[in-house]
Amino acid sequence: MIVAEQKPLEEISRLIAPYERVLILGCGTCMTVCGAGGEREVSFLHSALxxxxxxxxxxxxxxxxxxxxxxxxxxxxxxxxxxVREIDAILSLGCGVGVQVAAERFPDTPVLPGVNTSFMGAVSELGVWDERCAACGDCRLAETASICPITRCTKGILNGPCAGSKNGKCEVSKDIDCAWILIYQRLERLGQLDKMRRYYPPRNFRTIPRPKRIVSMVKTDVGEAQTGVDVGVTGAKDTTGNTQTAYSVVDKFDVDTVNPTV
Structure with missing residues (x-):
């Protein structure tokens, strides 16, 4: 889940100052769950403004x-x-992706960010979210007992703990668990401690360019395929000549993606 925090009211007030008619736009998914920009937060912000x-x-x-x-x-x-025809600007309480999607959809309307996007994380307790993934594009969780050293280790170390960890805690803060101690303990529990002896080379950032893009092999209708894929049946070849499998949108995603009812 993408986690964000709402910007201070003073900053939001400065952002909307040049505009008379402002639409406060909430997001019913991630921003609702993390309490930064759902329907309730939209209403509260409206009242506060x-x-x-x-x-x-x-x-x-x-x-x-x-x-x-x-x-x-x-x-x-x-x-x-x-x-949008009736407003001067959109104040988006969506994540940074949502702000940019709105701007692309409405190129003639200013879209302003109302939240600061923080990380992709998980709920650790009521009202608390912890970062778990940096979307690095080179996932190695199979080698580290499903504990990510890139996000869980303050230094992002890929080969064992540094010399600064003490009593299972990171030298940066006693409130932060040492990721590599957690990895060691879980590997031991799984009987996979041999993985601690392996050397993992530095990540090659040239293979992870930005902006990233994933093109899914999705068949949108019988005999119809997305750009770049010649799909008629399962096992069709893509433009590189490789055999791929085509899926129906409804098979891979929830129906609301295809037929939104909101």
Missing amino acids: RVAQARSGSDVHAFSEYTVKRQCDAEFMDLLVDR
């Missing part, structure tokens, strides 16, 4: 609000076409 405006003695802004199921999916942005 109105109060701040009243206290300042100005009546410059007219706010509206709406929450889509996913801001990272352009299909859901299509639901905003009529609303």
Whole structure:
């Protein structure tokens, strides 16, 4: 899950200052779960901005609000076409991806970020999220007992702990577990300690260019395929001549991706 924090009210107020009619746009997925930009947070921010405006003695802004199921999916942005015609700017409470998708869908409308995207993480306890993945594009979790040293180790070390760990804690903070001690303990439990003796070369960042893109072999209809793939049946060849398997969208993804109902 992508985790974010809402920007301070003062910063948001500065961002929207040049615009009169502002749509506060929420995200019904990740931002809802992490409490940064769901329907409830949109409503709270709307109220806070109105109060701040009243206290300042100005009546410059007219706010509206709406929450889509996913801001990272352009299909859901299509639901905003009529609303966007009536506004001057969008204040997005989606992650950085959502902000950019909105900007691409509405190129003539300023889209402003209302949250700071932090990381991809998991819930560790109520109201607490911890980073677990950096989307590095070179996953080695099979070798490290499914504990990621890139995100869990403060230094991102790939070959065992540094000399600074003490009593299972990182030298940076006693509140941070040493990732490599956790890896060692789990490998021991799994009977795979031999993996600790292996050397893992530095990551080759040239093989992980940005911006990244994944093109899925998805058949959108019978006899129809996405660009670059000649698909009619399972086992068709792609443009490189390699045999691939074609899947139906509904087989691979939830139906709402194809037929949004929000």
